[in-house]
Amino acid sequence: MMLEQFKQKYIEEVNDLLNDLEDTVLVLEQNPGSADGINQVFRVMHTIKGTAGMYDFKTVEKITHDVESIYGKIRDSSLSVSTEVLNVTLDGVDLIRNLLKNGESSLQEEVAAFFVKLAAVSSDSDGGEMFSPVGVADSGQAGGGFVTYYLLFEPEADIKDRGINISGILSDIDAAGEGVIMPRYRTGDAAGKYNTYWEAVFSTQKSYQDLTEIFLFVEDEVKITKLADGDLFKNPDFIAELSSLQEAEQNYFDIQKLAAFAGGGKNPAVQQPLSAEEKPVKKAVNKENTVSAEEKIINRAVAAADTKTSSVKVDSDKLDELMNLVSELVTTKAEMMLLFEKYNIQELGTLCEKVDRLSNRFKDNALSIRLVPIESLMLRFQRLVRDLSAELGKKIDFKTDGTDTELDKTIIDNLSVPLMHIIRNSIDHGIESPEVRLANNKSEHGLIKFTAFYSGNNVFIQIQDDGAGMDCEALRKKAIERGLLKPSDNPTDKQLMELIFVPGFSTAEKVTGISGRGVGMDVVKQNIVKLRGEIEVTSEKGLGTAVTIKLPFTLSIIDTLLVSIDKTLLLVPVYMIDSCTQITRRQLEADNGRFIYEGEPTTIIDLRKELEFSGKPPKTEHVVVVNYKDDMHVGLIVDKIIGEHQAVLKSLGKYFANQEYISGGSILGDGSIALVLDVPKLIKQMEKSEN
Amino acid sequence: MEDYSSAIPYLSFQLNQDLYAYKISDVVEVIDLQKITVIPKTPPYIMGVINFRGDILPLIDIRKECGLNCDSDFDVDSVIIVLDVNKEDSENRFLVGSIVNAVRDVVEVKPVDIMPIPNFDNRINPEFAEGIFKHNDNFITVLDIPAVFSIDKNMQSKQNRL
Numbered sequence: 001m002m003l004e005q006f007k008q009k010y011i012e013e014v015n016d017l018l019n020d021l022e023d024t025v026l027v028l029e030q031n032p033g034s035a036d037g038i039n040q041v042f043r044v045m046h047t048i049k050g051t052a053g054m055y056d057f058k059t060v061e062k063i064t065h066d067v068e069s070i071y072g073k074i075r076d077s078s079l080s081v082s083t084e085v086l087n088v089t090l091d092g093v094d095l096i097r098n099l100l101k102n103g104e105s106s107l108q109e110e111v112a113a114f115f116v117k118l119a120a121v122s123s124d125s126d127g128g129e130m131f132s133p134v135g136v137a138d139s140g141q142a143g144g145g146f147v148t149y150y151l152l153f154e155p156e157a158d159i160k161d162r163g164i165n166i167s168g169i170l171s172d173i174d175a176a177g178e179g180v181i182m183p184r185y186r187t188g189d190a191a192g193k194y195n196t197y198w199e200a201v202f203s204t205q206k207s208y209q210d211l212t213e214i215f216l217f218v219e220d221e222v223k224i225t226k227l228a229d230g231d232l233f234k235n236p237d238f239i240a241e242l243s244s245l246q247e248a249e250q251n252y253f254d255i256q257k258l259a260a261f262a263g264g265g266k267n268p269a270v271q272q273p274l275s276a277e278e279k280p281v282k283k284a285v286n287k288e289n290t291v292s293a294e295e296k297i298i299n300r301a302v303a304a305a306d307t308k309t310s311s312v313k314v315d316s317d318k319l320d321e322l323m324n325l326v327s328e329l330v331t332t333k334a335e336m337m338l339l340f341e342k343y344n345i346q347e348l349g350t351l352c353e354k355v356d357r358l359s360n361r362f363k364d365n366a367l368s369i370r371l372v373p374i375e376s377l378m379l380r381f382q383r384l385v386r387d388l389s390a391e392l393g394k395k396i397d398f399k400t401d402g403t404d405t406e407l408d409k410t411i412i413d414n415l416s417v418p419l420m421h422i423i424r425n426s427i428d429h430g431i432e433s434p435e436v437r438l439a440n441n442k443s444e445h446g447l448i449k450f451t452a453f454y455s456g457n458n459v460f461i462q463i464q465d466d467g468a469g470m471d472c473e474a475l476r477k478k479a480i481e482r483g484l485l486k487p488s489d490n491p492t493d494k495q496l497m498e499l500i501f502v503p504g505f506s507t508a509e510k511v512t513g514i515s516g517r518g519v520g521m522d523v524v525k526q527n528i529v530k531l532r533g534e535i536e537v538t539s540e541k542g543l544g545t546a547v548t549i550k551l552p553f554t555l556s557i558i559d560t561l562l563v564s565i566d567k568t569l570l571l572v573p574v575y576m577i578d579s580c581t582q583i584t585r586r587q588l589e590a591d592n593g594r595f596i597y598e599g600e601p602t603t604i605i606d607l608r609k610e611l612e613f614s615g616k617p618p619k620t621e622h623v624v625v626v627n628y629k630d631d632m633h634v635g636l637i638v639d640k641i642i643g644e645h646q647a648v649l650k651s652l653g654k655y656f657a658n659q660e661y662i663s664g665g666s667i668l669g670d671g672s673i674a675l676v677l678d679v680p681k682l683i684k685q686m687e688k689s690e691n
Numbered sequence: 692m693e694d695y696s697s698a699i700p701y702l703s704f705q706l707n708q709d710l711y712a713y714k715i716s717d718v719v720e721v722i723d724l725q726k727i728t729v730i731p732k733t734p735p736y737i738m739g740v741i742n743f744r745g746d747i748l749p750l751i752d753i754r755k756e757c758g759l760n761c762d763s764d765f766d767v768d769s770v771i772i773v774l775d776v777n778k779e780d781s782e783n784r785f786l787v788g789s790i791v792n793a794v795r796d797v798v799e800v801k802p803v804d805i806m807p808i809p810n811f812d813n814r815i816n817p818e819f820a821e822g823i824f825k826h827n828d829n830f831i832t833v834l835d836i837p838a839v840f841s842i843d844k845n846m847q848s849k850q851n852r853l
Contacts, residue, residue, distance in 0.1 A: 324745045324746065325745070327745050328744060328745035331742075331745065568728070568729060568731070569728075611731035611732060612731055612732055613731065650746070650747045651747070652730070652740060652747055652749070653747065653748070653749055653785055653786075653787075654783075654785055655737060655749040655751075655785075655787070656730065656733070656749065659730065659732070659733065660732070661731065661732065662730060662731075665728075665740060665747045667742050667745060667747070671726070671742050672726055672728065672742070673728040673740055673741075673742055673747060674728075675728070675730065
């Protein structure tokens, strides 16, 4: 059970890492020379590999190992980043995801195919010796996998200011293998160097790459030299020589002397010239001093990955629970306020104010925890654009702006599918093939732009493409064909655009595997409406299409107007309300059940009747005018308007799933429950009964 | 499997003059009667919703739901038993309040001592009861919580009403 839990955690973690990795691969595609990008892939693969074995994910271990090897080669400049390499990396990412999800025994064919592809990529540079068959562990070099290294760590004087933990590095060296570490103190003045340096001689089974990882941040201050393949510490003469060197108190070990033991060890190791193995870590980085724009993006991505370590992953159930507790606190606070008003104790009043302030901050804070940047969706979209455009033979750039805009987690989760659909439409129908674009005097590369921004209490998301746009004439023809329009109708372009949200309406001339089946935009709209959002399409033939989505910040808290009928408290979302006025029964009857709003006779819904309240209406009632679909208004008649209420929305539970007029409840300060009116449903119901 | 020889605790309560019991492992808490918010246009057995520590719970009058005797009314001494329905099934799990006239006591009963509802007992439809047992000269009916509070059944009866 425990192991299962850890395993689950591991899978979650790997999925996060893979997401970051996909990001990096996509940037690498733009800038294949990015050393940081290559290192990032290498590191992620390495991290996944490290724990995969522990949870018995042997195939995952193997995949990560082999991909890591490829990037190791790239790092050493013996292989270069090519589309094939990136493709196979992404294949690997997908494969790992699926293996973790479905278990290792699944997908054997895919795994086999993957290794074939991988071997092909690797053998571009050499015989593919990196790829041992599945199941055979990578035994490294000769000598039972042991290599004896000499290591010199000479920190710069500012090492401590850079926040580097020297003792951490030393204990990592110690843990890496068996051997000795010698601190050396500088006596004279060594320009710009730290007053101590360390020498170490040790044997290890770890690869050279693993070792370099210890020195990620101090790579320029470390020199690793291979003394010999095999474990020299098995040779007593070597140990004797080593201790005599230690006592000799020279400034540095005599490497030549130590290396001479390479041939004489118990393990007949291959002799290798030292100088060949001595190389600075991360050659590639040093080569490139100029930092390109893409490089900066990667740096930022890496930095983002670093900041992630300071964040905590929380089960969303716990967040819901936190929200519950917060609203309970708010309720308790209100109870306390009532008590104060009753007894009027000064001290209690001061205390109440304090609790009030605290609970307000607590509430804001709890709400903000639920907010997630829209950035978290981008990766999926980038991948979609990349894969789909390649498949369709189109050239498309995907640009994003304002992806740090935050939305409630529930909204983000529910946005992924509709946004995906819109982008897919842009790729498939919007952007033309390169030939067509060139013929139309457009750049060969199409552009899809994703923009997000705040405005008031809303978040706007815009997806624009510079493709062919929609043809209003074609829309019109199609609509007539479908019987949605009469040939005599003369709709505006805007009304024509609205047609794409009608179920089953699609103008794509041929249905592709990707889109054009006419399911989609209507579902997109439904999803957005469910999130209390709005969607609009504008398009110009030949220039492109823009889809704009307007969304509320958060679903769990909305501004409402508190009204009542008899003793029942009802809430109407403020964003729907246009205005409120008083009205009498007599007036209503005089106007024949209609209500004049802004000079227009407006339909009213008598909530008292509609909701079957038994009591008598008061003399003067109130009309809450709600805005419904563009410029249509409906008046809701209630007894009293009490005031504004910031409602923490709660579900009424399964018992009320079929309830037609109430979409939820909210607990007020005094603990009583107010019901949230489902205005769109009410109006729909009314329209139905009118027909 | 259930061990038929060891006793299981039940919470017995009174509805009108009759005694019933819920398995205590399904009972979350017993609370005093509190302000009930009536939901318009719901079937009569749904009395409304209550605020249970910040959660909104439906309050059910099982007399109306199970067709029991409805002679006496609930008063200030009535209490609400909060139940955790379908505890084992996270998909369908929910909390519900069951209003009763009074809670009596906790009774330990061996499963072997719970008898099927006799045919002549027409006070309750057997589909809502697990059985009946005798305690201090009283007969106590053990209610089948998932059956009583099944949502499907509610939907169905709702449809029948329409």
